[in-house]
Amino acid sequence: MERSSLRNWKIALPLVLLMAAGIYFTGRSVQAGGPEPGSSQDPLVTKSYVDNYINSRVRELRGQLDNINRQIAELEARVTALEQRPVIKLTIGSKTAYVGGTAKQLPVAPYQTGNGTSMVPFRFIGEALGAKVDYNAATQTVSYTTAAHSVILKIGTLSGTFDGRKVDIPAPATLINGTTMVPVRVISQGLGARVDWDQATMTITIRP
Structure with a gap:
């Protein structure tokens, strides 16, 4: 019984190795021929996603800059008012x-x-x-x-x-x-x- 099981493993092991090798090389070929990361065909991060992210960050930074400019203008107005007081x-x-x-x-x-x-x-x-x-x-x-x-x-x-x-x-x-x-x-x-x-x-x- 033990010899029969060992014989079966000797037959099955090469088959398993061949299947694993086939899966590995198939994956390599798919990866090599896959879409460029960040391109419009990239299923993970598309170019439109990156563009939208950049645009949202730019809008946020512009909003912060506008707020800073308003604060500066208010401070300048207060300084001017103080300078004009007798x-x-x-x-x-x-x-x-x-x-x-x-x-x-x-x-x-x-x-x-x-x-x-x-x-x-x-x-x-x-x-x-x-x-x-x-x-x-x-x-x-x-x-x-x-x-x-x-x-x-x-x-x-x-x-x-x-x-x-x-x-x-x-x-x-x-x-x-x-x-x-x-x-x-x-x-x-x-x-x-x-x-x-x-x-x-x-x-x-x-x-x-």
Whole structure:
């Protein structure tokens, strides 16, 4: 029985090898004569598929580029608007201030406290910076509101609320001859402006 099985395997093995060789060489001939990869006849990746993919990516990149260009244009417009806002100049001890080169008379001259904090009329500085200004006599508070910022100070208090956050300030809002005076630097910076100080001329320059 074992010899018969062995004899059968000896006969079958060459046949299996011949069949495998035939399949192998047939596959090779089909591959050699097959379509070029990426061509319109390629069953896996057709040329139209590649074209559609490239076009979709180009459209996507163009959309991203258009979005970037819009953002750049918006930033340029904002920069231009900021550059066109007038520079504000005040001098310690002088009732004359300048907004964009135009002289303005102040009810009380700016002064400095003992710790060197410059104080200015609250309404003037707020309006010059384009803020809505409000005074609440009942709560003894002054407030400034712009599209981007809000500032609230209570007279006589060494803290304020800036954009909803409590912040310590170097000098409290103070009433002088009926005019509320406020620390110019913290108010201006709280409203998004830049403040420069010239010690030689005792001049405050505010750039919105």
